[in-house]
Amino acid sequence: MSQLLEKFQDYLNEMKQYNHIVTLLYWDMRTCAPKLGQADHVEALTKFSSKSFEMGTSDELGRMLDALSEPQEYEALDDTWKFIVTRMKRDYDRDKRIPADVYEAYVRAQTESGNAWEEAKNASDFSVFAPHLEKMIAMTREIAGYTDPGVEVYDALLNQYEEGMDSATIDRLFSELKEELIPLVDKILAAEQPDDTAFCACFDTDAQRKVQGMLLDYIGFSRDAGAVGETEHPFTLNFSSRDVRVTNHYYENAVLSSIFSAIHEGGHAIFEQNVNPDYNGTVAGSCRYMGIHESQSRFYENILGRNRNFWTPVYEKLCGLLPQLAEVSEEDFYREINHVRNSLIRTEADEVTYCFHIILRYEMEKAIFRDNVPVKELPALWNQKMQEYLHVTPENDAEGILQDMHWSDGSFGYFPSYLLGSIYDGMFLDKIEEELGSVDVILAEGRIGEITKWLNEKIHRYGSTRTPKEVIEKVCGKEISSKPLLGYFKKKYTEVYRL
Amino acid sequence: MSQLLEKFQDYLNEMKQYNHIVTLLYWDMRTCAPKLGQADHVEALTKFSSKSFEMGTSDELGRMLDALSEPQEYEALDDTWKFIVTRMKRDYDRDKRIPADVYEAYVRAQTESGNAWEEAKNASDFSVFAPHLEKMIAMTREIAGYTDPGVEVYDALLNQYEEGMDSATIDRLFSELKEELIPLVDKILAAEQPDDTAFCACFDTDAQRKVQGMLLDYIGFSRDAGAVGETEHPFTLNFSSRDVRVTNHYYENAVLSSIFSAIHEGGHAIFEQNVNPDYNGTVAGSCRYMGIHESQSRFYENILGRNRNFWTPVYEKLCGLLPQLAEVSEEDFYREINHVRNSLIRTEADEVTYCFHIILRYEMEKAIFRDNVPVKELPALWNQKMQEYLHVTPENDAEGILQDMHWSDGSFGYFPSYLLGSIYDGMFLDKIEEELGSVDVILAEGRIGEITKWLNEKIHRYGSTRTPKEVIEKVCGKEISSKPLLGYFKKKYTEVYRL
Numbered sequence: 001m002s003q004l005l006e007k008f009q010d011y012l013n014e015m016k017q018y019n020h021i022v023t024l025l026y027w028d029m030r031t032c033a034p035k036l037g038q039a040d041h042v043e044a045l046t047k048f049s050s051k052s053f054e055m056g057t058s059d060e061l062g063r064m065l066d067a068l069s070e071p072q073e074y075e076a077l078d079d080t081w082k083f084i085v086t087r088m089k090r091d092y093d094r095d096k097r098i099p100a101d102v103y104e105a106y107v108r109a110q111t112e113s114g115n116a117w118e119e120a121k122n123a124s125d126f127s128v129f130a131p132h133l134e135k136m137i138a139m140t141r142e143i144a145g146y147t148d149p150g151v152e153v154y155d156a157l158l159n160q161y162e163e164g165m166d167s168a169t170i171d172r173l174f175s176e177l178k179e180e181l182i183p184l185v186d187k188i189l190a191a192e193q194p195d196d197t198a199f200c201a202c203f204d205t206d207a208q209r210k211v212q213g214m215l216l217d218y219i220g221f222s223r224d225a226g227a228v229g230e231t232e233h234p235f236t237l238n239f240s241s242r243d244v245r246v247t248n249h250y251y252e253n254a255v256l257s258s259i260f261s262a263i264h265e266g267g268h269a270i271f272e273q274n275v276n277p278d279y280n281g282t283v284a285g286s287c288r289y290m291g292i293h294e295s296q297s298r299f300y301e302n303i304l305g306r307n308r309n310f311w312t313p314v315y316e317k318l319c320g321l322l323p324q325l326a327e328v329s330e331e332d333f334y335r336e337i338n339h340v341r342n343s344l345i346r347t348e349a350d351e352v353t354y355c356f357h358i359i360l361r362y363e364m365e366k367a368i369f370r371d372n373v374p375v376k377e378l379p380a381l382w383n384q385k386m387q388e389y390l391h392v393t394p395e396n397d398a399e400g401i402l403q404d405m406h407w408s409d410g411s412f413g414y415f416p417s418y419l420l421g422s423i424y425d426g427m428f429l430d431k432i433e434e435e436l437g438s439v440d441v442i443l444a445e446g447r448i449g450e451i452t453k454w455l456n457e458k459i460h461r462y463g464s465t466r467t468p469k470e471v472i473e474k475v476c477g478k479e480i481s482s483k484p485l486l487g488y489f490k491k492k493y494t495e496v497y498r499l
Numbered sequence: 500m501s502q503l504l505e506k507f508q509d510y511l512n513e514m515k516q517y518n519h520i521v522t523l524l525y526w527d528m529r530t531c532a533p534k535l536g537q538a539d540h541v542e543a544l545t546k547f548s549s550k551s552f553e554m555g556t557s558d559e560l561g562r563m564l565d566a567l568s569e570p571q572e573y574e575a576l577d578d579t580w581k582f583i584v585t586r587m588k589r590d591y592d593r594d595k596r597i598p599a600d601v602y603e604a605y606v607r608a609q610t611e612s613g614n615a616w617e618e619a620k621n622a623s624d625f626s627v628f629a630p631h632l633e634k635m636i637a638m639t640r641e642i643a644g645y646t647d648p649g650v651e652v653y654d655a656l657l658n659q660y661e662e663g664m665d666s667a668t669i670d671r672l673f674s675e676l677k678e679e680l681i682p683l684v685d686k687i688l689a690a691e692q693p694d695d696t697a698f699c700a701c702f703d704t705d706a707q708r709k710v711q712g713m714l715l716d717y718i719g720f721s722r723d724a725g726a727v728g729e730t731e732h733p734f735t736l737n738f739s740s741r742d743v744r745v746t747n748h749y750y751e752n753a754v755l756s757s758i759f760s761a762i763h764e765g766g767h768a769i770f771e772q773n774v775n776p777d778y779n780g781t782v783a784g785s786c787r788y789m790g791i792h793e794s795q796s797r798f799y800e801n802i803l804g805r806n807r808n809f810w811t812p813v814y815e816k817l818c819g820l821l822p823q824l825a826e827v828s829e830e831d832f833y834r835e836i837n838h839v840r841n842s843l844i845r846t847e848a849d850e851v852t853y854c855f856h857i858i859l860r861y862e863m864e865k866a867i868f869r870d871n872v873p874v875k876e877l878p879a880l881w882n883q884k885m886q887e888y889l890h891v892t893p894e895n896d897a898e899g900i901l902q903d904m905h906w907s908d909g910s911f912g913y914f915p916s917y918l919l920g921s922i923y924d925g926m927f928l929d930k931i932e933e934e935l936g937s938v939d940v941i942l943a944e945g946r947i948g949e950i951t952k953w954l955n956e957k958i959h960r961y962g963s964t965r966t967p968k969e970v971i972e973k974v975c976g977k978e979i980s981s982k983p984l985l986g987y988f989k990k991k992y993t994e995v996y997r998l
Contacts, residue, residue, distance in 0.1 A: 017542070017543050017546050017547075020539060020543050021520050021524075021543060021547070024523060024524065024527060024543075025523065027527075028523060028526075028527065031531075032530075032531075032726050032728070032744075033726065033742060034721075034722065034723055034724055034725050034726050034741075034742055035722075035723045035724075036721075036723050036724045036741035036742065037724065037726075037738060037739070037741050037742025039741070040519060040738060040739060040741065040742065043516070044516055044519050044520060044523075047516050048516075048520070206705040222533075222535075223533065224533055224534045224535050225533055225534075225535040225536065226533050227531050227532065227533050227536075229531070239536060239539060240536070240539060242533075242535035242536050242538070242539065243532060243533055243535065243536025243539065245531075
């Protein structure tokens, strides 16, 4: 190994230590630290994130990346280190183009905007958030001008969360989907709906914790490389492939919410636990493509978790833990977990109408960045689109345009990832059935581990080293299309709703 | 404020950040991090503890402490900063006298010895641990020679854990105790014993968690400044008075263990939560005297928690959470939590025979450091003393001399703190009754908060700024004596056992 590479690795290792601590502080603040202990954690977090930021933008790092990119050094690297150097150099150069004062102002504005959003949501008053949203939009535009000069701004944003993705592709995918999904949902909603009375019971929260444990074990979450915490909003966080943590919430009146959050976060976690451990602590590890990441959590949650046969091997255990279900047949349980409803809140939507929640947000973001629709007109536009796609109108902005926090911290372009994940899932499902046979049969026979193994080998192990387009191409050998997802929806819901 | 003091405070603040991270890593390793994630945590722990150690022993710190100790600077300090400078200078000078290579060898030997002890205990084979114990004894002697030149070695060790304490005082206190305790225990054991059948039932571990929560709230543990975790060995850990965490274990067949661990650790935590917040992040905060600290945990656990009237306001709640107790009368519950038994394991002993477990260890430590008894003779000496005080003989070394980890990491002189804590408690109890009236009445009327308030004001708030002797003097106005503890034992157990 060259002396330069060795020095570079030492440098990355030092940076890794600071990132490790920042991750741990974040985890502890969310899952454990008491109210009065938060301030000291924030102080430490500020100190150690600055340290990590300084190292990530230092001239020393820049010089090492330049030197390692010289042909003689570069050609001597193995494929992993070639990827790491190329990717880090690109990010470094990109970030360096942002003037320091602009970046600092942006970070400050993010915090202020986050606070304003929370206040606005609690008061259900969009006007509190509006000036901050305007500022976040303007600053996002400005920064994209530095990081991606010459690229249309919304395409630049999409590309941040799902590399290689652009709005032309998304337009095509979402149009394909809409065309057939709108009449399908109309038919579903006109059909007889399942009776959800049994699920309105009160379910013990300790029992829900046990159900989560049972399901995580069942789908292949590794306890040796994983832990579980409790937070209001479920999330997954990873230190490395050796330590991946999920959280969940447990409400007595929402047992299905904790069950499907458990499977969803479990899917994210299984992904990270199975990334090639050689990539740990580098930009090659920990998948940074949000669409691909969501494709895995949503594959477990929807394609597997909402399949009738997923439950066959565990339904008895589930009823043992949740005695209220003893009187609910497996078939009625299956129908309820696929109950389609037009509703207001994205995170509570079923897998079918969820698509409309994302399409709406995508169209809103295009309206903002491409059509320059003024911020003050956005709530009305939101409500109009809710009516158009979901035939409901929010009573107030808290359950309307203020429901998600994404825009408050400037995460414009993130939302489409969720639906891209499902679109990829349709394609992965087709491919798995082609290679392994019927997923219904595999699940019914309790061989879910074979599916996890397939996903590990085809997708998870590569971490960030394959872009979304490369993943789809290598795994499916086809261009991205919404058709497989549509096919899955049509087949499944025709049967569930006896259409 | 002088520029020098300001610089010193900035320096301490920086050190505090590293200590904060070290504490957090330790907490997470014990309570959350999965098996495969431990190595990365250890790597970070090593890095950040070294950083903290370097800052705590740097020449820069030495120069600041010297300068702040000069009369002109020193006299300008307030009392808190006078304490901090004096204490840090003393510790700094002490630590600086240890040659670096000796200290490094000691730290290495500690780790090796800890591993050997674990191996020896699992195999129940003292010979595996013996050479390491010999080494720890020799190195402890050597280091005490540097840190406390001219002081008899075992006195120096006692003083490390309980400042101002020496073996002459302990000899007197323990003799006083033994003289009357041996005949008392003989009488207790000859009397009719309570029936413990009801406690051998299987108690749901989730219910035990809820009982812990109920008890912590009841005794005054602050949720805003506290958190709860789960570990095999219960402990308390604090970042500052604003974030104090306790752990517990829950075994289906040992419900009383989790109940009294909850109250014990709760007592430690209430202490730390109520230290003057101005002391946070300095040597004035977080009480460093083990006897005083144990006096508080043991006051809650024994003096309050094993009082009949402690349970009166909460017994119905307890039975609500543990339905198996519904058939156990409050009186039978009270008798069982004060069931005296000669047993082998210190941590499972009742409050009376617990004294013998400590006296035995104290005599062993004197035999080692004062009489130079060879290591190979220690197991026989242990067993002989077990027979003498507790009339039982361990079947093997795992339940004999290997049961505690303290000696494996060189914590010689620590054990007496536990019993000193109880001896102080006898004195505190007398004083509380003098000032507040009958503790029985206060507890029966659910006014436990008044006792906590008294302890907060008289003891907790001072953190480390008062030495144990000063605490006893200021609070009780008397010389330390075992008589009050003996009086408490005699009165209580005469009644419990109808002697």
